[in-house]
Amino acid sequence: MKIRLFGSCSGTEPVPGRHHTAFAVERRGGLYWFDAGESCAHTAHLSGADLLSIRHIVISHTHMDHIGGLAHLLWTMRKLDGHAHRLDGQTVFLHLPDLRAWDAVSSLLALTEGGFSCRFVIRPGLIGDGPLFEDNGLAVSALHTRHLPHAEGEPWRSFGFSIEADGKKIVYTGDTKGYEDYAPLLDGCDVLLHETGHHHPAEVAKRLIDEGRAPGLLAFLHHGRDILNHPDEQKALLAAIPDLSWRILNDGDVIEMGE
Numbered sequence: 464m465k466i467r468l469f470g471s472c473s474g475t476e477p478v479p480g481r482h483h484t485a486f487a488v489e490r491r492g493g494l495y496w497f498d499a500g501e502s503c504a505h506t507a508h509l510s511g512a513d514l515l516s517i518r519h520i521v522i523s524h525t526h527m528d529h530i531g532g533l534a535h536l537l538w539t540m541r542k543l544d545g546h547a548h549r550l551d552g553q554t555v556f557l558h559l560p561d562l563r564a565w566d567a568v569s570s571l572l573a574l575t576e577g578g579f580s581c582r583f584v585i586r587p588g589l590i591g592d593g594p595l596f597e598d599n600g601l602a603v604s605a606l607h608t609r610h611l612p613h614a615e616g617e618p619w620r621s622f623g624f625s626i627e628a629d630g631k632k633i634v635y636t637g638d639t640k641g642y643e644d645y646a647p648l649l650d651g652c653d654v655l656l657h658e659t660g661h662h663h664p665a666e667v668a669k670r671l672i673d674e675g676r677a678p679g680l681l682a683f684l685h686h687g688r689d690i691l692n693h694p695d696e697q698k699a700l701l702a703a704i705p706d707l708s709w710r711i712l713n714d715g716d717v718i719e720m721g722e
């Protein structure tokens with residue numbers, strides 16, 4: 464199992480060398496896709512990822528830095544399958560926190576070449592708290608975050624996730640208000656993918672250590688101004704924290720997690 468990072472940036476204006484958030488977990492010939500920021504299909508395909516092995520696409524919330532590349536990702540899968548004919552009759556599961564996003568994306572796609580008639584089926588579904596899917600021994604669960612406003616009785620519209628397979632556990636914070644959002648997911652966490660668009664990396668690390676919940680690897684993505692403008696300063700702050708395994712992720716990075 465490995466994590467492949469396609470976009471490491473938060474919702475900034477275009478910056479050199481980084482794109483909005485997207486990554487995939489690659490395991491046993493399947494790709495499990497999380498968030499679809501700008502250009503993710505382009506970046507992933509050119510980095511050698513097999514877009515026709517995508518089984519599930521999970522969108523944490525509908526802000527543009529997480530969903531702006533979704534229509535193009537689906538369009539690219541159809542384009543590649545038009546040559547390869549590998550997805551005949553197969554289902555691609557699309558997990559969304561707001562199905563109005565699918566109405567918009569499917570309407571847009573329907574206006575493209577050939578009305579976007581596909582050999583594969585896209586099945587959208589609404590994300591809620593709890594188990595989201597299990598596929599070939601890989602299990603994903605969702606837990607809402609407080610990133611977006613939430614009214615009593617309304618569905619939550621922003622989520623973090625745990626991803627478990629082969630005795631390993633990845634936690635992705637999504638966009639988060641902080642520790643309390645994702646703490647329930649942290650038991651046995653090997654890799655915590657934590658956003659830095661709304662948080663100072665060293666403060667995140669210190670809180671995790673203070674709580675006794677430091678993961679095997681604290682990997683930062685969805686970068687904001689701290690890391691975009693002052694990367695060396697942020698690395699020095701992290702390096703000064705004892706007994707912390709950390710990494711600041713860049714577009715194209717891969718985290719190997721064994722079998």
Ligand SMILES: [Zn+2]
Nearest residue numbers: 473474528638
């Ligand atoms: Zn974001």
